[in-house]
Amino acid sequence: MRKTFLAPAGLALLMGLSPLGYAASQPLDRIVAVVNQDAIMQSDLDRRIEQVKKQLSTRNVQAPGGDALRQQVLDRMILEDIQLQMAKKANMSVDDDQLSQALRQVAKGNNMTLDQFQAMLKKQGVSFDTVRDQVRRELLVSMLQKQQVASRVTIPEREVDQYLDKMGAQDQASYHLAHILVTLPENPTSAQVNAAREKADALRQKIRSGQQSFAQVAARVSSDPTLEGGDLGWRPRNELPTIFVDVVPGMSAGDVSAPIRSSSGFHLVELVEKKGGQQQLISQVDARHILISPNPNRSDAQAQALAEKVSRELRQGADFGALARQYSDDKGTALNGGELGWTNPSDVVPAFAKALESLPQGQISEPVKSRFGWHVIEVEGRRQRDVTEDSQREQIRQKLFERKVNEELDSWLQEIRASAYVDNRLNDTAVQ
Structure with missing residues (x-):
């Protein structure tokens, strides 16, 4: 795709032929679009159009009319070229391992091994090197979009919670919890905070090593006077204390959390048992x-x-x-x-x-x-x-992320297209 503007004429002169004399024996290629300092050639456009037609045909989809299809494909190539230029400027590259893995995925998507995929391409008269170059370009574009677009998208936990609330999924699981509190005084000093954290860490290690049970430690040292052996009983997810919401769903039965800081002090939570929901x-x-x-x-x-x-x-x-x-x-x-x-x-x-x-x-x-x-x-x-809860939240986060990325991607593509110099010569009749 990326050729210098003088390539066709320069090639003709090197062969000892004038441009017109060369055109008489073989049609000259021509520039159909200038993109910043690059050019898209008629031959590149023709090859891409044939690829698109084949892809549509395999899905039994009728290709648009000639002019409409040519313009759509050219517009796509212009955006691709702008992004490839940006990737080159950012020193992005695709190593051989990444490319090989991507090609295996392409083959797998066609229910083939990589060798079978190469054999199929050869049978269809398609160069494997051409496919490699195309996949490399697509990977570079994907890397650039991830860097430029995905980094602009964040999914706050509250959006995941709101989505779960709408699904009613937060009530599917209940948790039997136990709790230990190592208190802090009002307006504690740094030394007091560190001492409380170290105490909570030491208690957790004692429990995890099996020296004492959680209930024994809670009955002996917990500063919460309302609990018997630290037992909080059963709680549905939507009734968990706020400071536990992000911790408990990812725990397994028998796990003891790392110290959780609140204004009261440091909390240790044990997940005694979980019920409801399908375990993963x-x-x-x-x-x-x-x-x-x-x-x-x-x-x-x-x-x-x-x-x-x-x-x-x-x-x-x-x-x-x-x-x-x-x-x-x-x-x-x-x-x-x-x-x-x-x-x-x-x-x-x-x-x-x-x-x-x-x-x-x-x-x-x-x-x-x-x-x-x-x-x-x-x-x-x-x-x-x-990881049932983790998996569910990650699936929702990914769904929300993809939705936002698609919205942001459209805006970003418009921005880079507007900021690039593009001379569309598709409808010019003169040879470039």
């Missing part, structure tokens, strides 16, 4: 890792060797947190001793997910290679978590 359970892994990445001063082989050294030291009893802080290139977790927290294996890269699923709890892995580098991993725990 997923497996989660509590893990930590140390990432050793290649860099300009460290080859991939050197990174692997360092990861193997770290793995050996850990198996010999070295402190995981200390080595993570010393070596890990994952700066987001290194300062926290490499802790990833409870993780869904489906949310991480495939090589890492495979290691999480197969690694025995408490065992240090051999170095695991991913596109980020070499990981040394330890699984600290496994659990089944009820």
Whole structure:
């Protein structure tokens, strides 16, 4: 699509032919639109129109009349070219892994393997390289739209709550809760806040380690005098205390929340039991890792060797947190001793997910290679978590997000089209 304005004439001169002489033996290509510093050629437009006709035909849809279709396709190509120019200016690129994955998805959408998809294209006389270039362009446009448009859209939790209220879905589940309160004085100092938080953390660790039950700790230390062993009884979701609304639905039976701050102090909540609604359970892994990445001063082989050294030291009893802080290139977790927290294996890269699923709890892995580098991993725990409420809220959030993005995308496309220089020459009869 992207050609310099002098390409047709320049090519003719290089071949030792005049432009007119060359046209006599083969029709000259011509410019049908100028987009900033780029040009869209007649040949590009013709190829795209044929693609659109084939796509419509496979869906048994009648293509619009010739002129209408040509203008619609050209308008789409102009917008695409503007976005590709913006992506290039922003130094965006699509790596081979992303492109291969996208092509496999295209093949899968046609109920084929990638090899079968390539064979089908060859049989239809379609160049696989052409399809690769088209998919690469679409990925770049998608990346740009995500950066420019999706970042302008937010979905406040209250909108999700309002949607749930309309559905009546908030009343589908009820929760049996227990509660501990570590109080704070009015207008507490920073030292008092820190002391209360540390006390709540220590109580939570004592409960989670099995030293005492939640009820025993609540009866002994809770500052709420109205509770017997901290028992709050059964509460439907729409009757949960406000400070618990965002925490409790994502918990599983037996979970104890991290300390929740309120004006009264720090609260610990135990989900004793849940009923109502259809449960959706997923497996989660509590893990930590140390990432050793290649860099300009460290080859991939050197990174692997360092990861193997770290793995050996850990198996010999070295402190995981200390080595993570010393070596890990994952700066987001290194300062926290490499802790990833409870993780869904489906949310991480495939090589890492495979290691999480197969690694025995408490065992240090051999170095695991991913596109980020070499990981040394330890699984600290496994659990089944009820994500029914999380899943429902995420589905609603995604639905609201897509609705807003589509609205915002239309406005954004109008903005970039208006700000670009476009000379539409489709109806010009002269050769460009």
